[in-house]
Amino acid sequence: MKNLFLLFFVSIVWYSNAQHKCASQYLYEKKLQANPTAKEIHRNAEALMSNMLLHQVNENPKTNPTAAHKTNAVITIPVVVHVVYRTPSQNISEAQIREQIRVLNEDYRLKNPDSLPVSHPFWPYTADAQYEFCLATTDPNGNPTNGIIRSSTTTNGFDADVNGDDVKFTITGGQDNWDPHYYLNVWVCDLINGVLGYATFADQLDVDPQLDGIVVGYKYFGTGGVTVSPNNLGRTLTHEVGHWLGLYHPCETNCENDFVSDTPPCEQLNYGCPSFPRRPNNACGGDANGEMYMDFMDYVDDPCMNTFTYGQTVRMHNQQNTYRPDIATANKCVSTASINDEVKIKFSVYPNPSSDFIEIYLGNEQLFTNPTIEISDALGRKIYSSTFNNTNSLQIETATIANGSYIVSITDGTLQTSKPIYILH
Numbered sequence: 499m500k501n502l503f504l505l506f507f508v509s510i511v512w513y514s515n516a517q518h519k520c521a522s523q524y525l526y527e528k529k530l531q532a533n534p535t536a537k538e539i540h541r542n543a544e545a546l547m548s549n550m551l552l553h554q555v556n557e558n559p560k561t562n563p564t565a566a567h568k569t570n571a572v573i574t575i576p577v578v579v580h581v582v583y584r585t586p587s588q589n590i591s592e593a594q595i596r597e598q599i600r601v602l603n604e605d606y607r608l609k610n611p612d613s614l615p616v617s618h619p620f621w622p623y624t625a626d627a628q629y630e631f632c633l634a635t636t637d638p639n640g641n642p643t644n645g646i647i648r649s650s651t652t653t654n655g656f657d658a659d660v661n662g663d664d665v666k667f668t669i670t671g672g673q674d675n676w677d678p679h680y681y682l683n684v685w686v687c688d689l690i691n692g693v694l695g696y697a698t699f700a701d702q703l704d705v706d707p708q709l710d711g712i713v714v715g716y717k718y719f720g721t722g723g724v725t726v727s728p729n730n731l732g733r734t735l736t737h738e739v740g741h742w743l744g745l746y747h748p749c750e751t752n753c754e755n756d757f758v759s760d761t762p763p764c765e766q767l768n769y770g771c772p773s774f775p776r777r778p779n780n781a782c783g784g785d786a787n788g789e790m791y792m793d794f795m796d797y798v799d800d801p802c803m804n805t806f807t808y809g810q811t812v813r814m815h816n817q818q819n820t821y822r823p824d825i826a827t828a829n830k831c832v833s834t835a836s837i838n839d840e841v842k843i844k845f846s847v848y849p850n851p852s853s854d855f856i857e858i859y860l861g862n863e864q865l866f867t868n869p870t871i872e873i874s875d876a877l878g879r880k881i882y883s884s885t886f887n888n889t890n891s892l893q894i895e896t897a898t899i900a901n902g903s904y905i906v907s908i909t910d911g912t913l914q915t916s917k918p919i920y921i922l923h
């Protein structure tokens with residue numbers, strides 16, 4: 499195995515000479531080169547983790563059915579999407595954003611309809627990564643949110659290698675990130691010079707917390723809307739979340755490894771839409787099945803990537819447990835009430851989506867004392883408030899409310915709960 503020094507040295511040359519869809523490893527190497535101490539710590543941590551991962555990959559239930567298997571709990575990651583736009587088309591629709599969350603949930607649970615068939619030679623290595631994603635419903639101050647924050651900018655394009663991090667700060671025309679220990683921050687903006695996206699790695703969280711997160715070009719985020727083929731199926735973020743959880747590209751060039759033992763040896767990254775087998779018996783020690791070009795961490799077009807390996811999912815959980823432990827219990831996708839309170843505080847909203855009116859029903863066993871109700875828009879602005887006046891139901895006219903998503907919040911000053919609603923005329 500060659501070490502990361504070589505891997506990243508090659509990466510930095512490659513970035514300047516070839517088409518670069520993703521700038522994550524290039525930017526990572528720049529950071530490490532600027533800090534030799536960090537580089538040494540990083541190299542030692544990789545060596546330790548690689549030994550541990552090799553053992554766990556041997557527990558793949560498909561390739562080693564008799565091994566003892568550890569079952570990971572599915573981890574739900576709250577996502578906040580920072581839309582930073584200069585033109586109306588860059589201010590992507592909520593539908594495009596929700597499509598992106600759907601794609602993540604399919605790809606990270608092996609529910610993507612294009613996953614490899616059982617008959618494919620690489621099928622035994624495919625795995626459910628056991629991560630799920632939701633738009634945050636609670637902001638860092640405990641207030642309801644729909645997980646989408648929009649702001650305009652005068653910056654005419656963000657270049658990953660020049661001014662890309664400007665999008666991560668309000669003072670430089672972007673938006674500050676939310677506490678990255680508890681949220682996956684994703685910025686959607688006009689990313690220029692051919693890069694589709696880039697991510698910070700898991701082990702950078704405590705080094706540069708204010709930079710933590712992922713940047714994706716607005717044309718490559720989600721599906722539909724203003725997305726552009728062949729990167730219009732939401733796989734740019736699937737790939738970048740892999741980096742954010744600690745994965746490398748299967749190889750950049752010259753057979754470098756990715757510290758995952760069940761991704762087959764590969765000569766270099768793959769583009770377009772190759773056919774199987776790709777580079778059989780390659781110079782890096784590959785067999786007749788060749789390279790796993792359909793891996794989400796390779797560079798093929800969106801319609802042609804569909805796979806995480808078992809070893810990659812093991813690495814993601816190890817990296818996340820080590821460097822991002824708090825995200826597993828962040829619990830930012832549920833009501834602002836505590837989990838126990840949420841069980842007791844039931845209220846219903848009907849119809850949802852709604853057009854002319856909604857009916858709020860508190861139920862017969864509601865625990866509120868003289869509750870008030872508020873409806874706020876995506877920017878947290880209050881557009882309606884009322885009290886229940888000793889009743890347990892309330893009808894609210896919504897005919898004059900614009901299409902979009904809103905949050906209904908009910909509180910009596912002690913208990914609070916909320917739900918998203920959708921207005922569609």
Ligand SMILES: [Zn+2]
Binds near residue numbers: 738747
């Ligand atoms: Zn990448």
